[in-house]
Amino acid sequence: MxxxxxxxxxxxxxxxxxxxxxxxxxxxxxxxxxxxxxxxxxxxxxxxxxxxxxxxxxxxxxxxxxxxxxxxxxxxxxxxxxxxxxxxxxxxxxxxxxxxDPRVRRRNITLTVIGLVVIGALLGWYLSQYGLVLPWKLH
Structure with missing residues (x-):
């Protein structure tokens, strides 16, 4: 119809x-x-x-x-x-x-990748400094 x-x-x-x-x-x-x-x-x-x-x-x-x-x-x-x-x-x-929109998707993917890289770098730095010690048990 x-x-x-x-x-x-x-x-x-x-x-x-x-x-x-x-x-x-x-x-x-x-x-x-x-x-x-x-x-x-x-x-x-x-x-x-x-x-x-x-x-x-x-x-x-x-x-x-x-x-x-x-x-x-x-x-x-x-x-x-x-x-x-x-x-x-x-x-x-x-x-x-x-x-x-492809431009918005590219921007969102780029920001997500940058965020994950920063988190990975911070996690790597933390593990290199303190090992697998919980933050509230630091000396």
Whole structure:
């Protein structure tokens, strides 16, 4: 099936053509109190998932993945979260495109090699001076 019109027209349809807004079932949207209760529950679930992701950042675990999962939960109901996720997708796509640029890749490889050479030189100097002695047991 061919797409109608140009992609990217109307800035709110760049991620698969979904419009902004609540994705709650229609029977929930019909009643204001029920919809508000639904939003509170979605917010609390998203908050718990994002909080878990924040806790996982310094600990072993996929912290950023869990944070974005929580943002995805919020994005099912809140326009601000949908906009944040769209902005993040654009930035990640731009960063991936930049990372594939041969000049940037060469620069990154060069910097990595220089860093490894410096670390190797420092490690060689340390071992020549002190041998295999732990730094906190030096005399």
């Amino acid at each position: 061919a797409s109608e019109g140009g992609e990217g027209e109307g800035g709110d349809r760049q991620d698969g053509g979904r419009p902004l807004g609540s994705r709650a079932p229609e029977f929930i949207k019909r009643y204001r109190t029920l919809h508000l209760s639904w939003q509170v529950v979605i917010f609390l679930i998203g908050l718990a998932v994002v909080g878990l992701g924040v806790v996982m950042l310094p600990l072993p675990g996929p912290g950023w993945v869990v944070i974005f999962l929580g943002m995805g939960i919020w994005a099912t109901e809140f326009v601000w979260a949908q906009l944040v996720l769209r902005w993040t997708r654009r930035k990640v796509a731009a960063a991936a495109e930049r990372a594939l």
